[in-house]
Amino acid sequence: MATELKPIGCVKAATEILGDKWTPQLLRFFINEEVVRFCQLQDLVGGINPRTLSARLASLEEHDIITKLSTSNSTRCEYTLTEKGKDLIPILQDMQTWSDKHQVA
């Protein structure tokens, strides 16, 4: 059917990242912390499966949202937001505001 809805901006790119389960919860912790570690995220975001966390971090790295700092070696690796990732913070803050206002969960 033909409609008049005018295409404006697209949310798709943001959705492809923030739409993955757990990803906004994970990114939230980067707002306050410079660097975050695997097990921190695992503990703080209760219930995430390590395989899923691993996949999320890999995807975020691939999308240039976070950087993996291979500081010294493999057993203490840290993740930090890129500039592109930092640009997501306003969205996350708006999500917080909304969630606080309409406390659903």
Place this chain on the structure above:
Amino acid sequence: MATELKPIGCVKAATEILGDKWTPQLLRFFINEEVVRFCQLQDLVGGINPRTLSARLASLEEHDIITKLSTSNSTRCEYTLTEKGKDLIPILQDMQTWSDKHQVA
């Protein structure tokens, strides 16, 4: 392990809605349009399965984000944003801004 990360606001509630696949894309069309219909969304958000669309609309209605206007009957039904749903618009706009800036897709 014990960490010092301070819990701040929570994004979870917003995530539970915007984290579902297709939902932000669907809601985007409500920014410009007062009411939207099933098949409009189906056409505009290319590729969504009607079963999934049906599930999303039901979920959004359940979360009081949209209202189903049973105008006359069953074969022309319209959906419109609630106040709670309208509060999501800033998030969607931020998502657009981010997507436009970092055109990923």
Place this chain on the structure above:
DNA sequence: ACTAATACTATACATTGTGTAGCGAAAACC
């Protein structure tokens, strides 16, 4: 009356996420 559109539902299948366990390497403890 006939054709097409609307708002879905049904079925079988593909993809994605989960619980639990485990592994090799390094670090902490003693």
Place this chain on the structure above:
DNA sequence: GGTTTTCGCTACACAATGTATAGTATTAGT
């Protein structure tokens, strides 16, 4: 310096979720 713990994952079998395609009842238009 040997043992224990922690860390950052991976593996497996299973559950949940999403998809392609087809179909249905109702209604709108001609």
